[in-house]
Structures are given as structure tokens and as C-alpha cells.
Amino acid sequence: xxxxxxxxxxxYAQTYDPLELFALDGKRNIMAEENFGIINGKIxxxxxxxxxxxxxxxxxxPYASSDFLLETRLFGEKVPASSYRxxxxxxxREGDINGISxxxxxxxxxxxxxxxxxxxxxxxxxxxxxxxxxxxxxGGLDHVGRWEFHRPTAEGxxxxxxxxxxxxxxxxxxxxxxxxxxxxxxxxELGSRWDTKITVPTGRDMTFHIVVEIGGxxxxxxxxxAILKKPALAxxxxxxxxxxxxxxxxxxLPRFSASDKRLExxxxxxxxxxxxxxxxxxxxxxxxxxxxxxxxxxxxxxYLWEFGLPAQIFPLYDSQASASHIKQFLKVDMTKHxxxxxMTGQGGGVWYQVNQDKIVELIYYYILHTGDVAFLDEVVxxxxxxxxxxxxxxxxxxxxxxxxxxxxxxxxxxxxxxxxGYPYRxxxxxxxxxxxxxxxxxxxxxxxxxxxxxxxxxxxxALKDLLKRELWSEKDKWFYFRxxxxxxxxxxxxxxxxxxxxxxxxxxxxxxxxxxxxxxxxGDYGIHSISKLDPAYDQVDIDHGGGGSYVAFPPLIxxxxxxxxxxxxxxDLLSRHLWWGExxxxxxxxxxxxxxxxxxxxxxxxDFDACTGAQTFIFGLFGVKVGWDGSITVNPTxxxxxxxxxxxxxxxxxxxxxxxxxxxxxxxxxxxxxFTAALGNPITF
Numbered sequence: 001x002x003x004x005x006x007x008x009x010x011x012y013a014q015t016y017d018p019l020e021l022f023a024l025d026g027k028r029n030i031m032a033e034e035n036f037g038i039i040n041g042k043i044x045x046x047x048x049x050x051x052x053x054x055x056x057x058x059x060x061x062p063y064a065s066s067d068f069l070l071e072t073r074l075f076g077e078k079v080p081a082s083s084y085r086x087x088x089x090x091x092x093r094e095g096d097i098n099g100i101s102x103x104x105x106x107x108x109x110x111x112x113x114x115x116x117x118x119x120x121x122x123x124x125x126x127x128x129x130x131x132x133x134x135x136x137x138x139g140g141l142d143h144v145g146r147w148e149f150h151r152p153t154a155e156g157x158x159x160x161x162x163x164x165x166x167x168x169x170x171x172x173x174x175x176x177x178x179x180x181x182x183x184x185x186x187x188x189e190l191g192s193r194w195d196t197k198i199t200v201p202t203g204r205d206m207t208f209h210i211v212v213e214i215g216g217x218x219x220x221x222x223x224x225x226a227i228l229k230k231p232a233l234a235x236x237x238x239x240x241x242x243x244x245x246x247x248x249x250x251x252x253l254p255r256f257s258a259s260d261k262r263l264e265x266x267x268x269x270x271x272x273x274x275x276x277x278x279x280x281x282x283x284x285x286x287x288x289x290x291x292x293x294x295x296x297x298x299x300x301x302x303y304l305w306e307f308g309l310p311a312q313i314f315p316l317y318d319s320q321a322s323a324s325h326i327k328q329f330l331k332v333d334m335t336k337h338x339x340x341x342x343m344t345g346q347g348g349g350v351w352y353q354v355n356q357d358k359i360v361e362l363i364y365y366y367i368l369h370t371g372d373v374a375f376l377d378e379v380v381x382x383x384x385x386x387x388x389x390x391x392x393x394x395x396x397x398x399x400x401x402x403x404x405x406x407x408x409x410x411x412x413x414x415x416x417x418x419x420x421g422y423p424y425r426x427x428x429x430x431x432x433x434x435x436x437x438x439x440x441x442x443x444x445x446x447x448x449x450x451x452x453x454x455x456x457x458x459x460x461x462a463l464k465d466l467l468k469r470e471l472w473s474e475k476d477k478w479f480y481f482r483x484x485x486x487x488x489x490x491x492x493x494x495x496x497x498x499x500x501x502x503x504x505x506x507x508x509x510x511x512x513x514x515x516x517x518x519x520x521x522x523g524d525y526g527i528h529s530i531s532k533l534d535p536a537y538d539q540v541d542i543d544h545g546g547g548g549s550y551v552a553f554p555p556l557i558x559x560x561x562x563x564x565x566x567x568x569x570x571x572d573l574l575s576r577h578l579w580w581g582e583x584x585x586x587x588x589x590x591x592x593x594x595x596x597x598x599x600x601x602x603x604x605x606x607d608f609d610a611c612t613g614a615q616t617f618i619f620g621l622f623g624v625k626v627g628w629d630g631s632i633t634v635n636p637t638x639x640x641x642x643x644x645x646x647x648x649x650x651x652x653x654x655x656x657x658x659x660x661x662x663x664x665x666x667x668x669x670x671x672x673x674x675f676t677a678a679l680g681n682p683i684t685f
Contacts, residue, residue: 270613426483
């Protein structure tokens with residue numbers, strides 16, 4: 001995480017409360033305890049929202065304790081939480097037991113690989129109460145050299161040294177120091193427990209603290225001592241740092257408001273992973289580093305698929321990180337891997353067939369939205385970014401030969417990773433259609449530097465014709481895929497992410513949209529990844545196999561539909577999944593479409609490309625489009641269920657823009673000048 005100077009919050013806080021903007025009341029939360037956590041850029045832990053004092057798992061790259069447990073018991077019991085409230089860096093919990101009300105605050109102090117639990121007890125009876133307190137503390141520790149998809153298993157056995165109110169768990173990899181200001185604790189080694197009893201006077205509040213720090217063999221516990229000495233300061237600094245991070249976010253990204261407040265919840269919730277997935281880890285190869293995941297140590301590696309989908313919005317938020325991450329992907333052979341690992345920078349996993357589209361798209365929008373044309377001349381691994389771009393754009397193709405549809409063979413199964421044995425591989429229509437976009441974008445970049453490669457345009461159009469001629473089924477109004485000389489159809493929602501891109505003609509788009517109905521793709525709470533009429537449909541396979549959809553696709557499909565003028569379909573799909581903004585603290589890799597639920601068996605619970613939601617509002621709902629000459633076009637659509645929408649503080653290409661739209665028309669304010677137009681009539685400046 002970038003350095004934050006503690007001090008006064010941004011002026012933005014005077015209008016929007018930055019502390020509460022991303023908060024979530026526990027009464028609204030549907031996220032299971034296993035996936036519920038907090039993070040501060042250096043450490044992340046799971047917070048058990050069913051009781052008032054348990055946390056588990058410590059992940060502070062490069063150190064981790066996957067089996068760490070700190071469990072609090074009063075009167076021998078875990079105290080059920082009657083309420084709780086989540087913030088990205090802290091959780092507040094409340095409960096009561098035997099006449100004692102309990103309030104706890106679990107916070108990750110800013111700049112530390114540490115967690116602090118503050119516990120306030122209030123005796124609500126008329127007599128003093130002697131209260132037994134017990135902490136169960138366990139967990140091993142390891143130095144983790146690679147962070148990829150799964151949470152690392154880090155359970156290296158430790159030796160325990162207990163002295164009064166301090167416990168040190170250590171091995172050759174590092175140390176965990178746990179300390180508290182609760183008096184009289186006795187450590188029971190064989191039971192891994194601290195025990196004591198305290199008297200809580202009638203009508204009085206008593207506050208105590210327990211702190212855990214994780215790190216290398218060199219840590220002495222000084223951070224723990226400092227936090228325990230001034231816990232209120234540590235809590236305050238964590239809040240101030242968060243306020244400043246939120247303020248910084250909206251110095252760069254626009255604020256959004258609407259008459260339908262569900263839209264506001266959706267917009268802001270989609271952005272929270274820009275905070276939860278941002279790491280400030282000196283041992284990582286990039287500073288800052290954005291992982292595909294973050295919370296509770298899940299999917300800390302960077303998948304090109306995840307990083308590539310928010311290609312339009314991310315350069316507005318952190319252009320330097322956008323460039324550094326693109327270059328790191330170029331250092332890795334993305335024809336063989338799907339991610340790079342943050343400790344080593346090395347590639348990992350198999351090849352995903354969307355990789356080449358995504359790397360070209362990232363370069364394209366980084367330059368388009370920042371104007372940094374010189375980026376193409378930067379050298380990575382002995383070749384310019386421009387050369388890397390062309391190599392990826394032409395992957396699987398030869399310009400001196402006739403255009404063909406790429407056969408991805410059996411490895412094509414890596415694309416959607418369907419679970420039930422129904423195939424989707426070989427000559428796949430969606431990935432081949434992406435090649436059209438890649439050619440167009442590559443051509444525009446060649447033209448930008450004065451070296452237009454016309455064959456790229458020619459091949460794009462030839463590919464479009466070939467795709468329809470060889471794979472389109474007029475009868476089924478869908479595309480075949482072809483493998484081993486056979487044709488079959490897999491009705492996947494990936495096809496809807498290509499509407500409005502130019503690769504399909506009107507007949508194809510209307511055919512695809514004829515399936516966008518409640519009998520096939522639509523659910524009450526979103527869109528299914530595979531048609532409910534497809535035999536490959538699998539309710540359990542949420543992301544691409546049927547039961548729901550990969551998190552970035554519903555908003556991306558809405559963006560495509562708005563841009564293509566299919567307003568009714570876009571409004572309908574958007575309204576179906578607006579609940580995402582109200583019921584989860586952050587968005588994981590996929591959401592269920594036929595009930596309010598999500599994929600619980602994935603470690604990727606805070607997915608970087610959740611910010612595609614906000615991207616859809618800016619570039620879809622408000623119709624913002626940047627030209628290579630630096631011009632900006634605005635063409636908003638007002639949702640049928642929200643007659644007023646507003647975007648304020650959009651900063652792009654050196655301009656600051658505000659857009660306000662209602663059913664009567666819209667206004668655009670740029671650098672003090674206001675333009676007015678009717679809906680459907682674009683404004684370009």
C-alpha cells in the first residue's frame with residue numbers, strides 16, 4: 001500500500017463520510033464466517049461474526065499462520081454476537097452474557113503486521129461480578145515463498161515461550177508475539193490456553209486489549225508493546241489511514257449518486273476491492289501490488305484474466321500501478337501461464353485462452369485513458385511494449401496465410417473449466433471472437449504511432465465473416481463450437497460480453513438476445529453462466545458452469561448492452577443483481593443467479609475485477625468514450641428504475657467532468673462550461 005500521511009481527512013469527507021462509505025451492517029451480510037475478513041495492506045485475518053472475540057488465520061506475506069486461532073471465552077463460553085459491523089480494516093461486535101455486556105473492536109493497526117482486539121465489559125447488574133476469561137491460542141507459522149490461488153497452508157510447528165501476559169510462538173521461519181493488558185493470566189501449555197478471572201464492578205466499564213503480531217525471526221514484539229501502550233492511538237490511526245485512502249480514491253475516481261440508492265450501494269461496493277487487494281509488502285516485486293484476491297490470503301497471485309477486465313477504470317485510479325503490472329505480465333510467458341506470483345514474479349498455472357486479448361486490452365486502454373503513448377517504447381525483457389503487443393495480437397496467426405479460426409484443442413477446457421464432463425474446447429466461438437477485438441485494438445495502436453498495419457483490419461473483418469459462416473447456427477440462433485470433427489453448442493453467457501463490439505452483425509446480436517430470457521439465462525438475482533436448458537448446466541459450478549456467473553460478467557454485459565443501445569435488456573439485468581451492493585462486504589469470484597448467494601468454496605472472496613461494476617457505470621451507463629485525439633464523448637442512459645443519475649469528479653485525459661441526467665435530458669460540465677442535450681444525442685468535447 002502506498003504511504004499515507006496521517007493527518008486531516010480529505011475535503012471529500014465533508015460530503016461523503018469516508019469511514020462509513022464501505023461499512024456493512026451485519027444484519028445485511030450473507031457472507032459466511034469462513035470468508036469474512038479484514039485487511040490493511042500488510043496483514044489479513046478472518047473475523048468470526050458469530051461470536052464477539054474469535055479471529056483465525058493470519059496471512060501477512062511472506063509470513064502466514066493458516067491454522068492460527070485466537071478464541072475468547074467468558075464464563076467458559078463463546079459469547080454470541082448480537083450485532084456486528086464490518087469495515088475493510090476492522091469489525092465491531094457486540095453481545096452479552098450473565099449480566100455483562102461486551103463490545104469488541106477487532107482492528108488491523110495501520111502499517112503493522114498485527115491485529116488488535118479491544119474488549120469493553122460493562123456490568124449491567126447491581127453487584128460486582130467475578131468473570132472468568134479464557135483465550136485459546138494456537139497455530140503454526142511458515143515463511144511462504146509463493147502466493148497463488150489457494151490460501152497457503154502454513155502450519156510449521158512452533159515452540160511457545162510464555163511470560164506473564166506475553167506469549168511468543170517461534171520457529172526457524174519467524175515469530176508470532178501475542179500480548180495483553182489483562183492481569184493475572186496463566187498459560188496452560190498442553191491446553192494452549194490462557195486463563196484468568198477479573199472482577200467487573202457494578203455499573204462500570206472496563207476495557208482490555210490483546211494484540212498479535214506476526215513476522216520474521218527478527219521481530220522482538222516492540223510493535224505489540226507500542227500498540228498495547230497506546231491502543232486508542234493505534235485504533236485512531238487505523239481509522240485516519242482508511243479515511244485518507246478513501247479520500248485518495250475519490251480524488252481519482254468519480255463519485256456517483258442516483259435517485260435509486262441501490263445503484264449507489266452497487267457502485268461503491270464494487271470499488272472496495274481496490275482497497276482490500278492493494279498490498280504494501282516490501283518483499284513483493286511491485287510496490288504497490290494488486291492481487292487478484294487479498295482478504296484472508298486467498299488468491300494473492302495476479303491472474304491476467306482478473307487484472308484485464310477492469311482495463312478501462314484502473315488506469316484512472318492508479319496509472320503507475322497499471323503500467324508496472326502490465327510490464328510484469330509481459331515479463332512472464334502468458335502463452336504458458338495464467339498468473340504471475342508476487343514474491344518471485346514468476347508465472348504460474350496453465351495458459352488461459354483469453355490471455356492475449358487481455359494483455360492487448362490492458363495496453364490499449366492504459367494508453368487511451370492516460371495519453372501515455374511513450375509507454376509503447378518502454379523496453380521489457382529486451383523488447384518494446386509495442387513489440388510485445390503485436391506478438392500477442394498475432395498469437396496463433398500468420399499474416400502471410402489465410403485467416404483461420406484457431407483450434408485450441410483439448411486445452412480449450414481451461415477456458416471455462418466446466419466440471420460435469422460436457423466438453424467446451426477446440427474451435428470455440430467466444431475466444432475466436434475476442435481475436436477480432438484484439439486485431440482492431442492492435443491496429444489502432446499501430447496507427448497511433450504512424451505505422452498503420454492495414455492487414456490487421458483486413459483480418460479482423462475476414463475473421464468476423466468466417467466466424468459467422470462456419471460456426472453460426474441460424475436454427476439455434478447461437479454459435480457452434482467444433483472439436484474432433486464434430487459440432488456442438490454450449491450456451492454460455494460469455495457471448496453476451498461481445499455484443500456491441502462490432503464482431504457480430506444485427507442478425508447475430510438479435511439471435512443471441514432471443515435467449516436472454518427467464519427460461520434460459522436470466523434468474524431472479526442475476527444471469528446464469530450457462531443456459532438452464534443446456535445439458536452442461538451445473539447449479540454448483542457458479543462461475544462458468546451454470547448456477548450463477550463470474551463476478552465481472554453481469555456488469556460487463558450491462559455495459560455492452562448500454563453501449564449497443566439495448567437499454568431495456570441492460571436495465572433488466574442490472575436491476576436483477578443490484579443486491580450485490582447491499583448484502584456482502586466485498587465481491588468474490590462469482591454470484592448465484594437464482595437466489596442471493598455466492599461461491600463459498602473459493603479462496604478468491606475479494607476479487608480485483610469487482611471494480612468492473614463501477615467501470616460499467618462510467619463507460620456504459622454514462623456512455624463515456626475517449627478518442628485518440630483526446631476528445632471525450634458522453635452519451636448517458638437513464639435507467640428506467642432510477643430517473644436521476646449523477647457522476648461527479650470524473651478525471652480523464654486532463655479534464656474533470658460532471659454529468660447529470662434525468663428523463664428530460666442531461667448536462668455535462670467540463671472546466672466550468674456546461675453543455676446540455678437530449679438523451680440519445682452525444683456531446684463531444
